[in-house]
Amino acid sequence: MTLVGPPQKPSSEALSAREVTAILGMMYSAPIIYTPIRMFEVASTSAWIAGLLSGVVGAGTVYIWTRLSASFPRQTLPEFVPRIVGPYVGWAVNLMFLTYFVYEVAISTRMISEVVLQVLPETPIGVIMAMSLVTGALVTRLGPEVLGRMATIHLGIALTGFLFMVVALAPLVQLRNFQPFLVGGWFPVLQATTPPASLFSHITLISFLLPLVPLDPPDENAVQTRFRQGMKVGMIGIGISWLLFFLLLVLAQGVFSADETARLAIPAFSLARAIDFGVFFERVEVSLLALWLPAVLIKTCTFLYVASLTLGHLAATPSYRRYVLPLAGMTLPAAYTLASNLPELIRLVNGAWVIIAIGVKVLLPLLLLILHLVRGRVSSAF
């Protein structure tokens, strides 16, 4: 068995730093649907403080992943993991990452289907999931370059849409809904920062996308250059995700109050329903769907891409494309069996999944980083 596969980056696939930023900016998409509910359940009126603090968690995650990825400036995650922990353990770790990525695709797909079901209640959920997976697979096969460019286009549209949402809902925000805060102390607030932590840990993607950004000129200080580049890209990308998430959180609390938001099925939808522009422009939740769906599809495609790339590496084959459709097919039953309905899904992604996500995307890379630094120190000492 070959444990270290050939390089997985065809030369024609290159991304710009701006495109990587845009892809990371798309990561706001799935969590804005389910994360706020749990935050309001735990922290109640202090949820907005948890939202602010989650930005700090995000910045920490960006640092860990960027430091780790920049140590191997031209290699992706499945390529450098065996270099840190050895080929056999590396293979197992990569398999763990692969499983995680497949489930990330499954959760996004299921989330799409649950949201679409709100406007198409009679359509079988399996059909909705299959359609989004097939679409995602077809687009993923076009390569990360296409995903980066699509994210660039969509980010502008999404930011405009959010700006419109803020303007439209600002008159409905009531400041008393933000008080009192820190009633239960800091613990519930800190506890409430864990669900968004899984959102910001999507910075994992940087270890796949950053090596696609050409280093010009091919300098000797590639590690430092890549680190600076990664921090900039990661901070801005995750910053955009955080901003959009925080805006939604604040709007939901300001318009509906913390208690009411905790009881809503999909707060973002309820916010869109509350928009009323001169009687003519009302009930815009369908428009929100049109705005949100491309973002979550880009997120799905990106995770499908990294899953295929990891599988390609594990199978020691030069191209990831052949694995995209089979992986999408495998994801369908996973997405189907995740939960029986929306409340159960929300419980899952705000509960067990957060722990798994933090374990795989924060603690594991932290461990890898420490191992790498220790090994570096030891080898330099001898």
Next chain:
Amino acid sequence: MVHRRTDKRLSKDLDENCRLLESVIGDTPDLIRRRLRLGSRGSVEAEVIALAGLSDSAFVSEHVILPILARTADAPVTRANAYAYVVAALSAATDVVEEEFLFPVVQQLLRGSTVVLVDGLGRAVIVSTGAPPERAVAEPESEALVRGPRDGFNESLTTSVALIRRRVKAADLRVEELTVGELSPTLVNLCYLKSRVDPDVLQDVRERIRALRVDSLLDTGELAEYISDQRYPLFPTILLTERPDRTAAGIMEGKVAVLVDGSPVALLAPNSFWDFLMSPDDYYQNPFLITFLRWVRLVAFLVAMLAPALYIAGTTFHQEMIPTTLALRIAAGREGTAFPAVVEALILEVQFELLREAGLRIPRKIGTAVSIVGVLVIGQALVAAGVVSPIMITVVGATAVASFAVPIFAAATPTRLLRFPLMVLAGTFGIYGIVLGTFLIVAHVTALKSFGRPYLLPVAPLRWRDLLDSPLYRAPRSLESQTESGSFPAGHFRRRSSWRRKRWSTQ
């Protein structure tokens, strides 16, 4: 049949050469052959051969036959010196070449040149006398402008190149000649500005044309499909235009223009999607008006593609997003309609496509009658019969009008084709279907390249500076110095001159 690869050398025997030529061309009535006896004693024979219609008969008489006869009438012509006399007689002609092989001789003959074969001479003297039937320079019907030049290309390659040269007076304008077609070789000209063209793109265009192995080439559209980057062309990546000013502007930007003999259309490459939404008169009018019009065109493009699908999704699945009063009116209009909205839309769209196709072929004199029938069939009979609702006619009408607002006809093609699958998706999955369909379309367009350059440039990948003259904004000329190539004196079209300096092989 003589072929480039099975070519034959001309012999020194005149009759043999004539037989050879006749065996290739055939005994055709439009082949003019004049046997001349040269010299005072008429001891050396020559034959003047041309094709009637393609060559100018008067020119052949005056500038080929007469000078040869006049020059050799009293001269001591022998087989040894006949060639020198003939060449001297033709020295007044502007374009005289010699060929030793049969294939180029036949090619020149088919292009209207006159071939002079002399006994004892193993080569042919060819005089350019081509004057094929030519249409006058006229305004292109499919690319009319409110303000701007009125001339358009015609089928003559020489005239078309002259129209470009008239506008691009740069000394480094280069015109390269290539030939395409195995059975019927057709002349193809590549025009570009040597100082501005991207050498990689030029080489790419050249190689793709040279690599063509086709029997014939009848139009530039045919060539565009052959050399396109796409295997399944849905969105146009090569711009076809009949306008010399658009072509000249493209050349000034660093693009390569390709002209095909016999076609009044020039091909420009590389292009972005946005080029198809721009019009030459964008640079002849107020920049703010043009910015507004560019937005209108973009909206028109989206309306042409998405309007029926959005209407179907709205009325079938998402009635809540339609304002109440309008929703009630639509419901009242649809009362008694036999089909669901998606079937209604498909019927009307197919009907419209039929009328459009028929309208192109119907003789003009009965065209009006057919239009009336079309309007009655669509406007009244279908509504009265309960096949479609009145609001659907409005939607399809708006779609039709929007599709004609796109400046380049080819750019409306994807909207026509993609409208139908989007309608089916909308009728089955509502807005979800439209989003999925649009997502796939955007992904496809994003993946496209035109001769190695991203199709959506400067929007994706984003180039802020190039957005100064983009589908969304046309900057006033006072801001032009902010574009990358500030040194270009011509002013307009300097916007994407940076393209030629950027390599897109890896990005």
